[in-house]
Amino acid sequence: MSKLVLATRNPHKVAELRRILAEADLADVEIVGVEVFPGLEDVPETGVTFEENATIKALAVARATGVPAVADDSGLCVDVLGGAPGVFSARWSGKHGDDLANLRLLLGQLSDLPPDHRTAHFACAAVLALPGGAVEVASGRLDGHLVGEPRGTNGFGYDPIFVPLGRTRTTAEMAPAEKDAISHRGRAFRAIVPAVRDLVSAS
DSSP states (O other), X not given: OOEEXXXXXXXXXXXXXXXXXXXXXXXXXXXXXXXXXXXOOOOOOOOSSHHHHHHHHHHHHHHHHSSOEEEEEEEEEEGGGTXXXXXXXXXXXXXTTOHHHHHHHHHHHTTTSOGGGOEEEEEEEEEEEOTTSOXXXXXXXXXXXXXXXXXXXXXXXXXXXXXXXXXXXXXXXXXXXXXXXXXXXXXXXXXXXXXXXHHXXXX
């Protein structure tokens, strides 16, 4: 196996997985996004959990391309909102991928809350799927709290308002390598690395 498809059109995620595989001495594995396969349609996220959505995407992309695929689904879970936005994090404002609108809506919903009621965590499920249907599932979590105003220009999504537990800076104020080391997605991707290594060894 020399190629792995990451079931996303988000270049930030592709770059993150490349860095993590390079750290694991798997830099020879070519990581591509779905945009390199013309005509490949986006997979509807019809699951009600992160694991279900990641599995749906990974299997669909692996079968459509004939190449092993990794997919993740992740989101922000705010305690006072009962775990929302959760699987709806990317489309919390109604339009998928509108980070600024999502951020503004969430800040508005939390505007009257004191800091100690702003606890939250990022959750991620990562799935490696083979074209034949076999899957490996991993998960990652990062606890923290939300600040009232966006800070930092790195990262994406809700990074500008999320401060990890024990830290003082938002994940958008961290360098990419620093964020990778603790992030929910980084933890989930690292947990899937042994399965990728097994594929490489078997090829």
